Amino acid sequence: MSASTASVSPLRQCLRQASKQAHHELDHHPLLTPLLxxxxxxxxxxxxxxxxxxxxxxxxxxxxxxxxxxxxWADYRLYCRLPALEADLAALGLQPVAAPSNWPEPTCAASLVGMLYVTEGSNMGGQVIARSIRQHGQDDLPMSFFSGQGEVSDQAWQDFWALANAQCSVDDYALAASTALAVFAAIKIHLDGCRASINATNSRALDA
Ligand code: HEM
Structure with missing residues (x-):
């Protein structure tokens, strides 16, 4: 992690601690661990x-x-990275695996913070992945999704925390954390489920 525990807010410490094991399971998932x-x-x-x-x-x-x-939260601008991901897939000649039908829904500010934490945080992890790919000399791969907005991503991450810290009281931490965990769990289920599907639909294009 780039920021020390001393410099992060109690809300971020709570979310990071609550999801530490779940994140570990993702970055060790067979589909994602090759990225670094x-x-x-x-x-x-x-x-x-x-x-x-x-x-x-x-x-x-x-x-x-x-x-x-x-x-x-009406003025909060989520930077949508889906078009970049779709451009990268198109450059590879690949189709996405179908989206899962069940997914956590935000129902209040606290659960919104939990969901945004996972989505905006994965953008920060994506920056690390993009740097690693470049360092390994693999930058012929299409990387608009992982590269994101570059330096603007850091500002977006700071903007998220400024609003989350202001809008989330200590009483809300538990709900924000349980929502983040529900999203991590949904991600794990999706990743586990789509391994076979990816192999079936994309193996010919990838091997070409
Ligand atoms: C869908 C999958 C993923 C999700 C939802 C996710 C989520 C997150 C979140 C929420 C954070 C912020 C943690 C914090 O500082 O409070 C984060 C950071 C990070 N993630 Fe992930 N992550 C994912 C996949 C990965 C993978 C596959 C890797 C590496 C192979 C990775 C590496 C990192 C790194 C290095 C950071 C720290 C970034 C920094 O502090 O500059 N992540 N991720």
């Missing part, structure tokens, strides 16, 4: 992106639908 490896190839990369599509689509759609009706 020096031997990452086009096949591994395409499978990871095809799987991530359903996650990004499900979260962005539910967050966007709720932001407008949530007091205090």
């Amino acid at each position: 490896r020096a031997d990452l190839n086009r096949t591994h990369y395409g499978k990871a992106l095809a799987a991530l599509h359903g996650i990004q689509a499900s979260s962005e759609q539910r967050i966007q639908a709720f932001l407008q009706q949530c007091p205090g």
